[in-house]
Amino acid sequence: xxxxxxxxxxxxxxxxxxxxxxxxxxxxxxxxxxxxxxxxxxxxxxxxxxxxxxxxxxxxxxxxxxxxxxxxxxxxxxxxxxxxxxxxxxxxxxxxxxxxxxxxxxxxxxxxxxxxxxxxxxxxxxxxxxxxxxxxxxxxxxxxxxxxxxxxxxxxxxxxxxxxxxxxxxxxxxxxxxxxxxxxxxxxxxxxxxxxxxxxxxxxxxxxxxxxxxxxxxxxxxxxxxxxxxxxxxxxxxxxxxxxxxxxxxxxxxxxxxxxxxxxxxxxxxxxxxxxxxxx
Numbered sequence: 001x002x003x004x005x006x007x008x009x010x011x012x013x014x015x016x017x018x019x020x021x022x023x024x025x026x027x028x029x030x031x032x033x034x035x036x037x038x039x040x041x042x043x044x045x046x047x048x049x050x051x052x053x054x055x056x057x058x059x060x061x062x063x064x065x066x067x068x069x070x071x072x073x074x075x076x077x078x079x080x081x082x083x084x085x086x087x088x089x090x091x092x093x094x095x096x097x098x099x100x101x102x103x104x105x106x107x108x109x110x111x112x113x114x115x116x117x118x119x120x121x122x123x124x125x126x127x128x129x130x131x132x133x134x135x136x137x138x139x140x141x142x143x144x145x146x147x148x149x150x151x152x153x154x155x156x157x158x159x160x161x162x163x164x165x166x167x168x169x170x171x172x173x174x175x176x177x178x179x180x181x182x183x184x185x186x187x188x189x190x191x192x193x194x195x196x197x198x199x200x201x202x203x204x205x206x207x208x209x210x211x212x213x214x215x216x217x218x219x220x221x222x223x224x225x226x227x228x229x230x231x232x233x234x235x236x237x238x239x240x241x242x243x244x245x246x247x248x249x250x251x252x253x254x255x256x257x258x259x260x261x262x263x264x265x266x267x268x269x270x271x272x273x274x275x276x277x278x279x280x
Contacts, residue, residue: 030085031278031279032085032279032280034088037080037274039271040273042159043103043271045099048079048099050065054098061093062079062081065079069144077233085279099273102139103142104147104269105142105146112244116252127148132266140153155225159191179209183209185187191211193216194214194215195214196214198225203231205229206213213261219251222240230256244262249262
């Protein structure tokens with residue numbers, strides 16, 4: 001987990017660009033107090049370290065009781081912060097927003113991971129980069145808190161050939177020739193290719209691809225294709241993408257895939273975090 005100071009500073013400057021005029025105008029900015037964070041419903045916590053950094057930057061003294069990745073029951077006190085009313089209000093909503101959105105992602109991620117591992121304990125759940133623009137760090141940390149891994153953090157990290165790459169070649173054979181050349185140039189990257197047919201997968205494997213990613217292929221079809229591919233290329237990694245979610249993760253895991261790729265964790269309600277302040 002990496003949390004850059006610039007992220008914390010940007011989030012605070014968005015919400016409190018020139019101070020909190022309410023606590024200052026009411027004359028309570030200097031009064032000492034404590035702020036408590038509790039889960040209103042059962043959830044997997046996310047964003048706790050980021051919230052801690054926000055509260056620290058706001059000048060409070062935060063304390064983590066349960067960290068990101070912890071599965072907590074409704075009503076659980078998981079973090080506190082001591083400081084002046086001005087400091088507490090400065091960090092309050094930014095910290096709460098981070099943890100509510102991140103805990104929602106972490107909770108949905110954990111459900112998919114748990115369901116997938118019922119089908120295959122060795123399967124890996126990987127979450128795509130279809131996160132809210134500007135929130136990748138928080139989203140990826142939340143994914144890891146839920147027990148999954150990032151699928152592809154950016155174009156500079158992973159070689160992944162789509163149909164939208166192939167269309168720039170005059171012939172399909174030229175695209176596969178370019179793939180073979182790329183595989184020889186980037187052996188440490190273990191190039192991946194998205195395929196929608198058995199023939200395309202086998203051609204990619206023959207060209208040197210280390211990963212085959214099937215998009216929107218039904219589990220019953222995928223199961224048969226995987227047997228054929230693994231018989232010829234036993235060490236190739238096979239991923240299923242496009243429509244993988246909590247309701248079908250176990251079914252996909254049972255096909256023999258190595259990786260279940262999903263974006264569904266980003267779409268849903270945030271967790272509900274209760275925040276209570278009181279004077280000391």
